[in-house]
Amino acid sequence: MGLMASTELKTKHFRILLLGLDEAGKSTLLYRVKFSDTDVLTAPTIGFNVEMLQRDKGVALIVWDVGGQHKMRQLWPFYFQDTDGLLFVVDSADKGRMEASKREFERALKHECLKGIPVVVMANKQDLQGALSADEITKRFHLKRWCSNRDWHVQPCCARTGQGLSAALNVLFSLVKNKIPSKYEGSHASIREDR
Template sequence: MGLKGSKLPEARVLLLGLDGSGKSTLLYKLKYNERFQTAPTIGFNVEMFDAKQNRRKITVTVWDVGGQKKMRAHWKNFYQDTAGVLFTVDCSDLERLNEAKLELEHTLRNEHLQELPVVILANKQDVKGALTATELTEKFNLRKTCSDRDWFVQPCSAMTGAGLEDGFRRMVHLVKTIDDANIKETVKYLRSKSVKMVKK
């Protein structure tokens, strides 16, 4: 029998973005530091990472969900119990930027994702003519869209690996682990009980 207290605090993070934005390539580059020939994700990929948050070890589970139009309708099935969102944008595909912007806005409006941190991965910075992180921030009007949450735009390249670890570390820094959330819920519950008891 394992020790119950030995389990690391964990956080579940969603990796979203349009099809072709480089999510799976980015995930496997981050995990294995290798380039994988990836096919469009039908369904999802899951990878676990050990990370450090304020000097303590935590486990981060990243769910990479397919970005094709028919798959986006299922994104909401993954929102519950999510601690943060990594949203990947292909900054070299200028024709689909508006589509990516609308999907991000739609995603962040969901009740399960309210106030959760989001890190926008401004991918394909190695491609000539790609939008910079600053240009993406302006184009997506992120100061307004993300005004109710912690957010950050990380320039990166899934091909070279540049910026990936920085983006991941930023997400790790911003997320609340499951044990944090449970403690808050317990405190909330106890407070509500004590208020009722006082009224009696």
């Protein structure tokens, strides 16, 4: 067995689902983290993107970025199985679609496959005037009620600049590894973003 195959066998993988309405900034967020590039250009995701974010030498986050258009949201449950953690991206400045975003978030949390998994809500687009704060998103989404049976966190961020992204992934990783201790025995504290 080659060195690469041997290394891949030792790597522990966490399956992370990245959801949110279309234009919330999911793909921008994912590729900003993956490539640490301020000039990330993305198009609306038709279907899904899958990227591996290496965490240390022995752990990787496999992130499934699923399109958020209305037609795609109906297919979200097909991606729920075997998910270790959920990143839900909210366009904090789009108050007109906040209720729709909340409704889709609640629908996802009700699904049996996502029962009890850790959740990090990304309050994206904090750089825009009028963006709701993390506290306001927490209240509007009734997170204390909807997430009472799971670990959760709301992270203010800006996918365009990268602000808050590493912090959010660190929190998610910590929540996931605590939920599934058999998958990971180490205690590293920060995400190493691929370049």
